Amino acid sequence: MAKSNPxxxxxxxxxxxxxxxxxxxxxxxxxxxxxxxxxRSSGYALFGNGIAVSDLLxxxxxxxxxxxxxxxxxxxxxxxxxxxxxxxxAYLRVLRQHVAVRHLTRRSLRSIPSGTPVPTLLLSRxxxxxxxxxxxxxxxxxxxxxxxxxxxxxGIFHCKDLAVHGLNGILAPRxxxxxxxxxxxxxVWPDKHLPPDGFDHTPDSWTPAGSPAxxxxxxxPDAVSPVPMPAYPYxxxxxxxxxxxxxxxxxxxxWKGRHRGTGKVGASPTSSPAAGPPL
Numbered sequence: 001m002a003k004s005n006p007x008x009x010x011x012x013x014x015x016x017x018x019x020x021x022x023x024x025x026x027x028x029x030x031x032x033x034x035x036x037x038x039x040r041s042s043g044y045a046l047f048g049n050g051i052a053v054s055d056l057l058x059x060x061x062x063x064x065x066x067x068x069x070x071x072x073x074x075x076x077x078x079x080x081x082x083x084x085x086x087x088x089x090a091y092l093r094v095l096r097q098h099v100a101v102r103h104l105t106r107r108s109l110r111s112i113p114s115g116t117p118v119p120t121l122l123l124s125r126x127x128x129x130x131x132x133x134x135x136x137x138x139x140x141x142x143x144x145x146x147x148x149x150x151x152x153x154x155g156i157f158h159c160k161d162l163a164v165h166g167l168n169g170i171l172a173p174r175x176x177x178x179x180x181x182x183x184x185x186x187x188v189w190p191d192k193h194l195p196p197d198g199f200d201h202t203p204d205s206w207t208p209a210g211s212p213a214x215x216x217x218x219x220x221p222d223a224v225s226p227v228p229m230p231a232y233p234y235x236x237x238x239x240x241x242x243x244x245x246x247x248x249x250x251x252x253x254x255w256k257g258r259h260r261g262t263g264k265v266g267a268s269p270t271s272s273p274a275a276g277p278p279l
Contacts, residue, residue: 031159032060035071038157044073044166046080050095057098059121060162067163068103070118072127072146078170081233097122097171105163106130107153107267122226127171 032051051057051071060069066191083091099121102110109129117126132150144151146167153166184251 024061026070027060027161027170028066029061031162032057034159035157035162035164038071039071040163042073042153042156042166044156046076046083047071047095047098049074050079050091054092054095056092056095056099056121059099063101063121066161067101069163070100070104070161071101071164072098072100072151073156073164073166074098074170074172075167082170093122094170096120097125097127097173098167100127103161103163104165105158106165108163109151109165110142112144125173141248 022256036048039045039051046141051060063069082094085095097120098120101120102118104118110131112129114130116129117131119126120197130145130148132145134143144154144165149171151165155163156166157164176255
């Protein structure tokens with residue numbers, strides 16, 4: 001009885017091995033974890049938390065073959081205000097428009113032509129990368145901007161297919177774009193040169209209570225003048241399409257991901273209260 005030749009089987013196994021070694025690379029979970037840790041240590045904890053506990057994590061890990069991303073992190077203060085003002089579904093859509101589907105390193109931000117559009121994870125939304133001259137820097141250095149919001153902390157994290165940069169505010173939906181093509185009113189925010197906390201400190205925002213002289217007389221409830229409450233500085237005005245629950249049902253796309261720490265969206269890993277929409 002003739003012996004079987006093992007060579008064809010060996011060649012077949014070698015072919016399978018070579019094909020598997022050429023499998024398209026994806027961003028790993030360890031890389032995303034490292035990016036989230038870098039965000040938290042750089043003062044952008046709420047954005048990192050939002051990635052960790054939402055479908056944004058799935059988007060990054062399973063977007064497509066050879067996908068690369070750039071995360072433009074909004075300030076904690078702006079996300080805190082957003083989480084109080086809007087539900088989780090709208091909150092998630094805002095996070096998605098801060099993720100560019102393109103790898104932009106710190107050097108790329110400096111060299112990219114001003115006015116370059118970059119696609120995002122949010123349907124039909126492109127970000128415009130530009131530059132402006134910084135008069136405060138002393139040397140007149142160019143500052144990269146994303147839709148008019150300054151990149152104040154470039155290079156928070158970088159790996160082969162993922163880059164993270166910190167913004168000076170939050171990116172608002174534009175009048176000509178929305179998550180599903182529905183037009184909407186012009187957002188009132190952001191401005192090109194907002195303060196680092198991301199809030200709109202206009203003169204009409206609110207008036208702090210004065211500091212009256214101490215009065216040790218008994219307090220009568222009817223005689224006390226209420227302290228004027230500030231109008232909460234909501235960072236952006238979202239279009240109706242962002243608030244449409246049928247666009248992205250929470251049961252299918254919402255706050256899932258990996259529930260860490262407090263298990264609440266926007267909760268700081270240290271001790272701050274939940275600063276986002278409830279799960």
